[in-house]
Amino acid sequence: MIVSLILISAVPLSILTSLELSITRNPGIIQYRSHGWLRECAKWDSIHQRFLVSTMFDAGIAAIDIGKVQMEEKVMLRETDMAGNASLGITIDEDRRQIIVVFADVVGHKHSAVAAYDLDTWERNYITHLRGVEEGKEEEGVTMADDVAIDSNGNAYVTDTISNEIWKLDSKGNLLTKIRNQAFKQTNGLFSNLIGLNGIVYHPDGYLLVIHTIGGDLFKVDVTTEDVKVVEIIDGSSLKMGDGLVLLSPNQLVVVAATSVKLLESLDGWKTSKVTKIHRSGPMHRVATSGTVRDGKVYISYIVGGGFPRTHVITEAVF
Numbered sequence: 342m343i344v345s346l347i348l349i350s351a352v353p354l355s356i357l358t359s360l361e362l363s364i365t366r367n368p369g370i371i372q373y374r375s376h377g378w379l380r381e382c383a384k385w386d387s388i389h390q391r392f393l394v395s396t397m398f399d400a401g402i403a404a405i406d407i408g409k410v411q412m413e414e415k416v417m418l419r420e421t422d423m424a425g426n427a428s429l430g431i432t433i434d435e436d437r438r439q440i441i442v443v444f445a446d447v448v449g450h451k452h453s454a455v456a457a458y459d460l461d462t463w464e465r466n467y468i469t470h471l472r473g474v475e476e477g478k479e480e481e482g483v484t485m486a487d488d489v490a491i492d493s494n495g496n497a498y499v500t501d502t503i504s505n506e507i508w509k510l511d512s513k514g515n516l517l518t519k520i521r522n523q524a525f526k527q528t529n530g531l532f533s534n535l536i537g538l539n540g541i542v543y544h545p546d547g548y549l550l551v552i553h554t555i556g557g558d559l560f561k562v563d564v565t566t567e568d569v570k571v572v573e574i575i576d577g578s579s580l581k582m583g584d585g586l587v588l589l590s591p592n593q594l595v596v597v598a599a600t601s602v603k604l605l606e607s608l609d610g611w612k613t614s615k616v617t618k619i620h621r622s623g624p625m626h627r628v629a630t631s632g633t634v635r636d637g638k639v640y641i642s643y644i645v646g647g648g649f650p651r652t653h654v655i656t657e658a659v660f
């Protein structure tokens with residue numbers, strides 16, 4: 342995300358203007374009016390047939406009801422207990438009709454939290470403040486919670502993109518452990534851990550798939566044994582700058598990066614994988630960060646808003 346903002350500030354204004362025009366002319370793009378410049382993550386809420394987006398610096402969530410001629414975001418949540426922090430990764434827990442939201446202090450890296458809200462009433466089911474956990478006692482230090490996945494029992498897994506660890510919470514929001522592994526830490530270069538563990542999804546066979554943004558490693562993490570393996574990318578493709586992940590089917594994973602969206606397939610339970618398709622047609626200057634599945638199709642969301650009046654876009658990734 343931080344890197345994404347550096348990328349966008351390097352694009353000359355004239356190019357930006359023509360890229361913006363290409364959005365206006367593309368009827369396939371879902372475009373909605375918004376009151377903010379930055380929107381981190383969008384997920385499809387199939388129960389209510391709407392996209393939910395994290396609105397970042399107001400620690401909120403907004404809804405976009407699709408199908409209207411003029412789509413506009415509607416504020417559903419502002420977490421006043423997390424004022425000054427940003428809402429980042431979200432995931433929809435359909436079984437429990439709730440949304441899980443990650444919050445973090447993206448500037449000072451002093452605070453991280455994860456919370457769950459009822460998808461119908463927006464009542465808060467839990468909020469848990471996250472720090473490290475060392476032998477039962479909390480430790481202080483810099484953290485930045487980034488993205489979240491839930492397993493079939495409602496346990497939540499939250500990536501810490503600075504310490505390269507994964508918090509695990511039970512379905513009531515109690516902090517159980519922090520999954521640590523030397524393999525999560527990159528060793529090649531000073532900035533190699535600047536943005537570490539980021540996008541995360543739960544695979545129905547009992548493991549997590551997690552991407553390390555700068556290093557480009559895709560990890561398979563067994564949630565029972567906490568065993569960690571690097572998924573071997575047999576075609577030699579790089580997943581560097583990979584951000585959001587989407588599990589399209591048990592054998593298909595989408596890796597969203599600012600520059601391209603890659604479709605990976607695995608035929609051996611994510612021991613090895615290869616990139617089978619690449620999608621490049623999104624408005625690149627808006628900087629893709631996350632993806633979601635709606636009616637079997639993949640939709641990509643972008644962090645940066647633009648235009649007048651200000652809009653954000655969500656596009657379908659056709660592979």
Ligand SMILES: *[C@@H]1O[C@H](CO)[C@@H](O)[C@H](O)[C@H]1NC(C)=O
Pocket residue numbers: 422423424425426446449452
């Ligand atoms: C983030 O939220 C925590 C918990 O409410 C609060 O203590 C902290 O001051 C907030 N951070 C910022 C930068 O405002």
